[in-house]
Amino acid sequence: MRGIEGRTALVFGGKSGIGAAVVNLFETSGIRVCTADMFSAGELPLGETDSRIACDVTDADAVRSVVERAIEQLGHIDILVNNAGTGTPACDLIAVTYEEWRRVFDVNLDGTLHAIQAVLPHMLERRFGRIINTASQLAHRPAPRQAAYCASKAALVAFSASLAQEVASNGITVNCVCPGPTDTQMWHASDPAWKEWKVAQLPIGRIGTVEEIASAYLYLASDEAAFMVGQSLSPNGGDVMW
Numbered sequence: 034m035r036g037i038e039g040r041t042a043l044v045f046g047g048k049s050g051i052g053a054a055v056v057n058l059f060e061t062s063g064i065r066v067c068t069a070d071m072f073s074a075g076e077l078p079l080g081e082t083d084s085r086i087a088c089d090v091t092d093a094d095a096v097r098s099v100v101e102r103a104i105e106q107l108g109h110i111d112i113l114v115n116n117a118g119t120g121t122p123a124c125d126l127i128a129v130t131y132e133e134w135r136r137v138f139d140v141n142l143d144g145t146l147h148a149i150q151a152v153l154p155h156m157l158e159r160r161f162g163r164i165i166n167t168a169s170q171l172a173h174r175p176a177p178r179q180a181a182y183c184a185s186k187a188a189l190v191a192f193s194a195s196l197a198q199e200v201a202s203n204g205i206t207v208n209c210v211c212p213g214p215t216d217t218q219m220w221h222a223s224d225p226a227w228k229e230w231k232v233a234q235l236p237i238g239r240i241g242t243v244e245e246i247a248s249a250y251l252y253l254a255s256d257e258a259a260f261m262v263g264q265s266l267s268p269n270g271g272d273v274m275w
């Protein structure tokens with residue numbers, strides 16, 4: 034793919050699942066990557082030069098420090114991936130506490146805001162950037178008993194489309210990947226009955242692999258996707274079609 038080799042990326046939420054697959058695909062494609070996630074001290078044995086950085090995306094100051102450190106390590110940031118995400122167990126809205134609701138929005142939406150506000154001045158100065166936010170196919174086809182998660186991901190799609198219009202003329206694209214059900218710990222932690230119901234709706238008859246999702250990020254990061262602005266790219270086994 035054009036415009037990949039030699040680029041640099043900062044990936045939030047790159048420790049496991051889809052994010053780890055994105056980091057792996059980026060690195061094997063010639064992109065230099067810094068990965069920020071909730072790493073514990075024991076997971077970070079290599080010190081200052083390690084490309085893994087511990088960070089809770091709900092902490093705006095911590096996110097700003099990550100961005101500064103990534104720019105120091107990489108020289109600059111071409112690609113920003115906002116993939117850190119969380120949900121609530123499937124349950125009726127009446128049982129969702131306000132703290133649970135807030136936590137979902139703090140991670141999925143505010144975490145993305147913090148990262149973008151920290152990186153955007155740098156990208157505007159360089160007049161280049163690829164911002165890729167992980168939303169969900171549930172933003173486009175909301176499921177029952179997942180109100181906080183669906184609402185946060187739909188907000189992320191609208192947020193991304195709005196920002197995309199603001200910065201497109203500065204050489205910066207903003208897009209979302211909206212994965213369908215994917216084989217990760219987040220999927221496996223979901224309610225079994227809910228998962229069975231969801232898989233039954235998929236024309237392809239199975240959940241996706243992380244590799245099948247990661248390729249969408251590589252495409253959006255490349256020069257092949259230079260005309261993709263404010264889009265939702267949704268590898269989802271046919272759950273949502275348009």
Ligand code: NAD
Pocket residue numbers: 045046047048049050051052069070071088089090091116117118119140144167168169170211212213214215216217218219220
């Ligand atoms: P996952 O649990 O393997 O990955 C989530 C990552 O986000 C983890 O590495 C976790 O440590 C990190 N994270 C969570 N809270 C964080 C915080 N406050 N600060 C920093 N990092 C934090 O699950 P996944 O399925 O790979 O999820 C990745 C993204 O994909 C999420 O945004 C999720 O909502 C989205 N998604 C997943 C599916 C699916 O079926 N697996 C479908 C659609 C969208």
